Amino acid sequence: MQNQTLHILNGQSMFDHFKKTGFLDGEMMIPFNEAMCYGKTTENIFSNDFIEKRAEVHHVTIQQYADITLKPLEPLLNGEFTNLELWFDSDMFCQMNILTILAWLDQNQHKGIITLHIVDDFFTPIEKYTLKANDYAALYKQVLIQKLMPSEITSPPLKKGVELYLNYLNPDSDLQIYIREHINTPENELVRSLLDQFKEYGLGDTQYIALIQNFRSEINR
Incomplete structure (x- = not known):
């Protein structure tokens, strides 16, 4: 395991912006190229069923989905990093992507502290949260599969994102x-x-x- 921090970014646009501006220069960054707020999904995140379903949603082949979405995530999926920092917007699109990543970490029993940075429209950090990947798998199932509003969501941006998503x-x-x-x-x-x-x-x-x-x-x- 490495001590270096892995930064997970919401999509290629943020990744390209951070690279261009030198933000997080020298740090390991990967984009999460998905749109989990749109289309159906499955409970076991990044499983074969999940990949097939999401490829169908995006009208791409399984190989194309692997190249676009899974390949950039290999440092995360291979468990090479213990320190994780997430960089996402406060909108619904980003919040459902956050929920999916946190749910996957929960499913894989990630025990480390996770730092979540909320950024504005210009990718400038405006808020920071310290999280643990606890109970997010159940939350993911309830929201993205069962389409139900949970009784409690502690994160204000995630709560707002879920409300928008379900409506x-x-x-x-x-x-x-x-x-x-x-x-x-x-x-x-x-x-x-x-x-x-x-x-x-x-x-x-x-x-x-x-x-x-x-x-x-x-x-x-």
Whole structure:
């Protein structure tokens, strides 16, 4: 085991930004290239069933999923580091990714202290939490599989992220209402508007395109 710290970043954009700016220069950084707030998942994180399901969600092959998501995570999956620091935004997208990483650590009985850094839209750290990977596997199952609101979530950003996650696909969510009210707006224009007005969700253009197309295909049936 190494004493060096492994920094887990929410996605390739943050990884590229940190590399470009020299932030955490000399430190070991890896991106978590996923969007766990979108699509189905399975209980045993990073298992074969999980990989198959997530590859299906993203419309990629299992090999492509392995190259994009799993390969960068090898230092984590191989258990080469005891000191872990997570760097994520406060939005729903990032919070569901945090929950997945913490749940995997819980499933694998990680006992070390975990430092969670919350960053702003410019990747600047604004909050810091000290965590242990306890009870996150059950929380992951309850939220991402059973779609239930837990009775207690201690982290304010995670609680808000879970609330948004469990609501955003409902017909009466502010996001779905907005999509419904702009049914005649060209897709690209609507995506730009959604990206600008619903930052708390943290969704990207790919997820918004899918939401728009799913809604419009349903009403055209």
